């Protein structure tokens with residue numbers, strides 16, 4: 112039963128041989144450079160669309176386009192940043208230009224996502240008295256999403272994805288100074304929001320041990 | 323540098339995005355001003371909290387598979403899938 116099927120082997124070989132050497136090289140490089148960022152792209156897409164099936168479509172489209180134009184990717188630059196930019200453009204074309212609404216924002220689903228993960232409240236080595244550490248994943252998520260999009264976007268790209276200001280500026284097509292001031296203002300708003308949650312949390316949880 | 327000027331630079335300093343001269347002036351101010359030092363520590367924590375608490379999901383396996391297929395198609399099939407788009 113384990114005997115290799117000779118016809119099948121032959122078939123595989125023909126397919127492989129029909130690929131040009133350059134094409135195979137391109138595939139390997141693409142996997143190494145681009146496909147490794149799949150999880151990051153999926154999460155970014157999820158943040159933009161707030162809808163898992165739209166998010167998947169967007170990622171698919173992005174990789175198709177990226178593969179097609181892979182030759183225009185400037186070698187040695189940040190491939191993740193390049194992919195993010197393609198995804199963002201796709202998102203705009205798909206949902207904004209046609210003023211077509213993205214799929215329904217699925218807050219319940221996002222909530223479920225978050226509930227499915229056990230919250231680890233005491234998982235850091237920082238001081239226990241720190242109010243930040245009492246915050247739940249879901250609260251931080253909501254705080255981030257309560258920000259106007261232009262602020263949320265740069266915070267996400269900077270803090271979660273670790274892009275430089277220059278890379279972000281290129282992605283959002285604004286000067287570096289704008290990125291810098293959006294981060295400054297966005298973080299101020301975000302902190303106010305987080306403090307609000309922390310206060311509520313402290314107030315509602317008198318019975319928790321206050322270690 | 324006064325507190326107002328320093329306050330604007332905190333965010334960029336946390337990201338390591340100040341110019342050399344800005345950074346020098348900013349750090350000098352921090353060394354003299356405990357209030358701005360506190361702000362700076364809070365800003366660092368806010369960044370950390372976003373990193374730590376925003377959960378990164380794994381892409382669904384079906385998505386992973388279809389992306390992998392993208393790069394193992396033979397050329398003809400690949401062209402077709404692009405046209406289909």
Ligand SMILES: [Zn+2]
Nearest residue numbers: 325328355358
């Ligand atoms: Zn000061």
